[in-house]
Amino acid sequence: MLDTHWLGQVDYLPTYEAMQAWTATRDASTPDQLWICEHPAVFTQGLAGKAAHLLLPGDIPVIATNRGGQVTYHGPGQVVAYPLLDLRRAGYFVKEYVYRLEEATIRTLWHFGVTGHRVAGAPGIYVRLDDPHSHAQLAQRPQRREGPAAQGAPTPDFAGLGKIAALGIKVSRNCTYHGLALNVAMDLEPFSRINPCGYSGLRTVDLSTIGIDAAWTDVAHELSRKLATYLAP
Numbered sequence: 001m002l003d004t005h006w007l008g009q010v011d012y013l014p015t016y017e018a019m020q021a022w023t024a025t026r027d028a029s030t031p032d033q034l035w036i037c038e039h040p041a042v043f044t045q046g047l048a049g050k051a052a053h054l055l056l057p058g059d060i061p062v063i064a065t066n067r068g069g070q071v072t073y074h075g076p077g078q079v080v081a082y083p084l085l086d087l088r089r090a091g092y093f094v095k096e097y098v099y100r101l102e103e104a105t106i107r108t109l110w111h112f113g114v115t116g117h118r119v120a121g122a123p124g125i126y127v128r129l130d131d132p133h134s135h136a137q138l139a140q141r142p143q144r145r146e147g148p149a150a151q152g153a154p155t156p157d158f159a160g161l162g163k164i165a166a167l168g169i170k171v172s173r174n175c176t177y178h179g180l181a182l183n184v185a186m187d188l189e190p191f192s193r194i195n196p197c198g199y200s201g202l203r204t205v206d207l208s209t210i211g212i213d214a215a216w217t218d219v220a221h222e223l224s225r226k227l228a229t230y231l232a233p
Helices: 012-025 094-111 189-193 216-230
Strands: 003-009 033-038 042-045 062-064 072-074 078-084 117-119 122-128 161-172 175-183
Touching: 003 216, 012 033, 012 062, 012 078, 012 175, 033 216, 072 189, 078 216, 094 117, 094 122, 094 161, 094 175, 094 216
Parallel strands: 003 033, 042 062
Antiparallel strands: 033 078, 042 072, 078 175, 117 122, 122 161, 161 175
């Protein structure tokens, strides 16, 4: 069972440091937690982050982190969820953990009438820009690949899509931190100052820009419920 902590709007760096410290001191008997929050404007770089993907950060701070992935943006109007799980106790591995994070996000979007999609080779959740409610499967969806095509990760194809949720995780001693960010009603301009998640030209959207009028609190509570369900052992 996830012990959910509602942090409100908190600065990124001390929250990141608190996650590290908490994970470093937990043991096999420590209950799992879920931290839900919102951050003031900040760019965060993953371990493999390339400076070239920071186009024009301007007055927004850039913080280097130890999560996976490239650069992303956090800001007001975005629900940020940090599951602090013991994967050994949960009984599944990192690949399934990522799948479950994505599934919880997809189910949250569905609650608000939006169809979220996965894209092969690119963690996160995407929506159709022409019809965010369409249930039609994407040609770009993850699929079993045979022969030479099965070697290596596929090249992501974002044609006709906008990214609405980003994932970036860290696993230390089988325990997770960092997590996911779901865009609700944001100032999306800062995303134009970076190559989001390392992809030039990738459009970023939120629920507001695709026509969904949803309160941050409502989305946060729905996401926390879905994470509690889909991350269960």
